[in-house]
């Protein structure tokens with residue numbers, strides 16, 4: 001090599017080293033910044049490692065359906081129907097772009113949460129032989145309410161006749177979805193957003209067991225025979241079957257299409273007349289029906305393809321192909337139809353026996369089908385759904401799936417409730433300037449007959465009726481909140497009970513009888 005060539009090589013090497021060091025320190029500075037930004041603005045809700053907490057996990061595999069441009073809009077403007085606030089006035093466009101790039105960066109390692117980890121998390125808190133088979137208190141066990149108090153992560157067991165609290169006890173952090181009762185109402189099961197499942201014995205007022213079924217969970221369902229609990233997860237992409245007696249894990253079902261694509265689970269429900277769980281998926285256009293009977297019926301014939309007998313696998317998955325992803329869904333009273341929508345509002349009706357979509361449904365705004373209810377109107381069954389984007393209740397004829405009425409309210413609502421013995425349906429306004437209002441709709445005329453404003457300025461939301469439908473309980477969603485009991489006929493206030501941000505309340509009878517006026 002000549003001196004000239006040597007000089008040129010040295011010069012090039014120096015340049016490369018300089019460029020490399022600049023880019024490395026630049027990247028390092030940015031990583032430092034974005035981590036601080038994330039810590040200050042996102043980690044409280046989405047978890048320190050982006051694995052989810054009160055808000056969902058922020059990882060590329062869970063953001064597949066959200067383009068970066070749309071993600072920037074979400075961070076800037078907030079996301080309708082969620083607790084995601086707008087950061088447009090707090091952060092610069094560059095900071096938002098940096099954060100969005102960060103959440104689309106894969107984690108170096110996602111913690112495993114399979115059978116081994118789930119089993120290791122299992123806790124027996126009170127052994128069954130130490131618990132009494134008789135309730136320790138006097139009350140109509142069918143007319144109890146469990147009230148979830150999100151404010152300080154507690155739950156209150158409430159007597160539905162006297163409206164006196166029986167017991168207030170701590171829960172896991174950030175419960176979400178309705179707690180679910182076992183068959184005779186003795187046990188109630190809770191799911192937290194960070195995957196903890198807890199079983200509480202109402203007779204003994206004590207927890208029985210706990211297990212962490214996922215890192216970021218959606219909800220749980222209890223089989224109608226009381227033998228199994230199924231947990232729907234966002235992270236990992238799994239459905240988990242637990243023994244309902246002990247909460248020990250029995251099976252982890254990976255949620256994938258078999259072609260390399262996995263999916264978050266939108267939610268899972270029990271379809272009692274079918275002896276199955278029904279789950280909708282967010283990232284794969286399929287609905288899954290998972291049998292829990294010892295002998296699955298003929299429609300579960302998937303196993304034939306594998307040559308395995310159905311009996312060798314009690315949780316056979318039946319895949320039903322549908323026309324798109326389902327972000328929200330509703331099951332009709334006899335569990336023959338699933339009505340599902342994506343966030344855009346485009347919907348479909350799936351015949352669960354035939355195993356295919358049989359109708360389409362275009363609903364305005366963003367219907368909240370998991371909070372929809374049904375009743376009889378002029379000889380037809382109608383479905384009414386609140387809307388989390390518009391101040392609107394949409395009433396649909398369930399025979400021909402046509403919209404028969406759009407009822408305007410003061411703003412987007414989250415929950416809708418009624419009871420077989422009440423002529424009224426109640427709907428809240430969760431967002432906007434009228435968030436303190438609740439509308440009472442006459443189910444016979446489909447007109448609003450009263451607007452309640454229990455505490456001006458404070459969000460009032462989520463109603464549940466007593467067993468006989470005589471009273472309606474409403475939440476004031478505030479740290480300094482309350483449950484307000486109304487006479488369901490006169491619509492007059494009867495009692496106020498102070499509570500810490502009471503989110504939902506769940507009546508044993510209405511849930512176990514699958515009242516058409518409430519969620520199941």
Ligand code: DHE
Pocket residue numbers: 055056081082083150175176177178179218219220266267370414462503504505519520
């Ligand atoms: Fe919920 C139930 C999905 C945000 C409070 N919510 C449900 C269910 C689903 C669902 C699928 C039914 C499960 C069940 O009961 O077993 N919720 C979603 C979302 O996709 C959404 C929009 C975004 C998200 O953050 O996951 C969402 N939900 C919220 C909230 O922001 C609320 C208001 C406060 C919170 O707790 O995070 C909220 N959701 C609730 C409540 C129920 C619920 C209180 C039970 C209602 C019932 O009466 O059954």
